Amino acid sequence: MSTEPDAVVRAYIDAHRAAFLDDLAEWLRIPSVSADPERAGDVARSAEWLAAELSATGFPVAEVWPTEGLPAVYAEWPSADPGAPTVLVYGHHDVQPAARADGWDTEPFEPVVRDGRMYGRGAADDKGQVFFHTLGVRAHLAATGRDTPAVNLKLLIEGEEESGSPHFAALLRERADRLACDAVIVSDTGMWDERTPTVCTGMRGLTDCQIDLYGPDQDIHSGSFGGAVPNPATEAARLAAALHDEDRRVTVPGFYDGVIELTDRERALFAELPFDEAAWLRAAKSHALLGEAGYRTLERVWARPTAEVNGVVGGYTGPGGKTIVPSSAQLKLSFRLVAGQDPAAVERAVRAWVAGRLPDGIRHEITFWGATRPCLTPLDHPALQSVVRSMGRAFQSKILFTREGGSGPAADLQDVLEVPVLFLGISVPSDGWHSVNEKVELDLLLKGVETAAYLWGDLGEHWHR
Amino acid sequence: MSTEPDAVVRAYIDAHRAAFLDDLAEWLRIPSVSADPERAGDVARSAEWLAAELSATGFPVAEVWPTEGLPAVYAEWPSADPGAPTVLVYGHHDVQPAARADGWDTEPFEPVVRDGRMYGRGAADDKGQVFFHTLGVRAHLAATGRDTPAVNLKLLIEGEEESGSPHFAALLRERADRLACDAVIVSDTGMWDERTPTVCTGMRGLTDCQIDLYGPDQDIHSGSFGGAVPNPATEAARLAAALHDEDRRVTVPGFYDGVIELTDRERALFAELPFDEAAWLRAAKSHALLGEAGYRTLERVWARPTAEVNGVVGGYTGPGGKTIVPSSAQLKLSFRLVAGQDPAAVERAVRAWVAGRLPDGIRHEITFWGATRPCLTPLDHPALQSVVRSMGRAFQSKILFTREGGSGPAADLQDVLEVPVLFLGISVPSDGWHSVNEKVELDLLLKGVETAAYLWGDLGEHWHR
Incomplete structure (x- = not known):
């Protein structure tokens, strides 16, 4: 039965859930605010912490990479399988500024778990979404009985994303040899909502x-x-x-x-999503819609x-x-x-x-400040289908498509490494990115772990360059 | 000779100049910032200090008048002459906010004398221009050999002018009996420049x-x-x-x-003043003119x-x-x-x-916040001629006319007390009102003392109701 390995993955995740959350909370306590020059030491500390954690996870290579600005973290876990594709996971370990006085209910750098959520700056953007790969790859190995992943797995976790990634493109160019891959999976986006898992196909x-x-x-x-x-x-x-x-x-x-203007087909696809204006406004903490004439709300935030x-x-x-x-x-x-x-x-x-x-x-x-290029993923890439299948197994649901209104250095990855960029994210609009009381939904975080656990096997099986 | 009493006045002022400046500096050390609720105690202290100073000057009546906000000071020195006119001098003892960090060269509430100027918040706006009346009335008595002034002299020095005088009109109405007078002399304006003594005829x-x-x-x-x-x-x-x-x-x-639009005659009178655009811009610390189309600079700031x-x-x-x-x-x-x-x-x-x-x-x-009504002085009032003559004796120069772009509660005085409002001020545009490094020119401050010394005798002689 195809559910057998999935049951193993779920059991493995359940068994390691508590330690996984404790470790994430420890990371969130490091106020790695890249916009604040006084926090440069904390950003460096966050990088050291993550490299150590990835070593402990089993990555044979886990290094802090200095830049002319704040440091990135690189890790690598080669596959023993000849012909395995190489995937580079991208995320960031720096966070937005946050202070209790901004209106947080609790200290932003003292994470707390309440009502099935972990609150803290970076919980969703992006430490939580980086962190699910640690348990994910271990669950992948445990469920498949492998010693190495079914793909050559690389992680690049930068430290200046919230400051516009001013040194990221240079880092990519310098390290292009080691970063060579067949696709990038950006782990810094979200999905439609708690009940509608989606795959993102582009970022502004x-x-x-x-x-x-x-x-x-x-x-x-x-x-x-x-x-x-x-x-x-x-x-x-x-x-x-x-x-x-x-x-x-x-x-x-x-x-x-x-x-590039939206096509009629793209507008129609967006319109299939269960858009609830009142709910969207609640997530936006806003009291009315206002934007460019002639476009719907999703078009305004995703494609305009x-x-x-x-x-x-x-x-x-x-x-x-x-x-x-x-x-x-x-x-x-x-x-x-x-x-x-x-x-x-x-x-x-x-x-x-x-x-x-x-x-x-x-x-x-x-x-x-630094500029970030826009990015669109080709819809017909086989790796995208692996992401969709893996999410479908984790969420046991049909996967729809979105875009991301926010920005990341996805386009730099695409441009410098000359590979397609895919997106895998479990954050939801209510997570409070860049705002007060940022949180991650623990159920979704663990679905992220589970998706990652399936993804490497699916890619290894279905995708050969 | 008519210069004889003037020489006596000047000698008297010279003899008392040092103590006069020391006393003013002591008052400037009290940070009576009415806009800052945390300074309410300092505004009260400023009022007590002034009342004590006016008593020491010789005013038989010197009282602190509470309001629903911050306190005013009232003093009275009746004339022994039957039929003497009654004049009410208006000023204020509160000041604008100021902090060294705003860019002051010295502590704003630690006055210093440098290059013939006294620097400190309130030096010109308005403590200095209130304070010249203390030595002024004593010089008037000394030069004329009188025991009482030639006018019934009243002073009303409010504590909320820099906050829009929210309780001033109510105070005037409550105390209208004691404040009854034949004219108000507002001692809270300026003159054209260091070399061009002028009398102001209106405030915005x-x-x-x-x-x-x-x-x-x-x-x-x-x-x-x-x-x-x-x-x-x-x-x-x-x-x-x-x-x-x-x-x-x-x-x-x-x-x-x-x-009320400017008349051609008013525009012509303004144009007689030696307006130097470059000098005006220097005083404004500004680098270009910009304002309502169709009006000259003085018209824009005085009458628009x-x-x-x-x-x-x-x-x-x-x-x-x-x-x-x-x-x-x-x-x-x-x-x-x-x-x-x-x-x-x-x-x-x-x-x-x-x-x-x-x-x-x-x-x-x-x-x-509180509103202040605009005000225009009738040009044909005999008391205005006394002010012009007294300034002419002090400055030994022709006196021209201006208006004041700033605002004061002159209109409340006019409306509630139903008397004409005149203006006597020796401040100049470079004094830095509401700005950093506020100062008063000591020469002009002493001309203010001298003008006040002549004014009461001139009014007593030439003006009978």
């Missing part, structure tokens, strides 16, 4: 920046001077407001150049490029009022990109647009 | 507010949700940007209702109503980037008003405008 790209505007050399009295000199807070607002027209289309000239104001600050922000013209203001903007867009071209377009919109007397500086 | 009004916008219940991932839900930082920017049209006219419907963004904050403002849709954003706006505008009507207009511009899914709250 990203480029983001900070715009600093300078007006008066210091804050000045709004009564004595206001109304007669340019105000950088006003100009920041005018820039941010001008990003979108009344149809909420991005107005930056050239922004949409090259965008966007511009977002991530932060703004300028002038007096303390209690009460202060009647000044502020000396400076700052915008943080991010742009999600879709297949066909080039982040470098978008950066140039934004720089030109900003420079052309500011009045005399307002000086500006723009800093772009 | 003010109403200001904080607008809080709420979108998602918490910060959410801009990749998963961005582009499909409203972003409160974007909406805050769209509000702030929409305040002005391309001609930098305020777009809020009804905002200009009732505005304006809308200003005093502060904005929302989303992530730390180091690096954070790809979120923020849960909230906040704007602090102020509106300068001119004669003919009603602050309450402007508040209603702004509230309606804001409410009508926000998309579904963005909740908002608006808090208006």
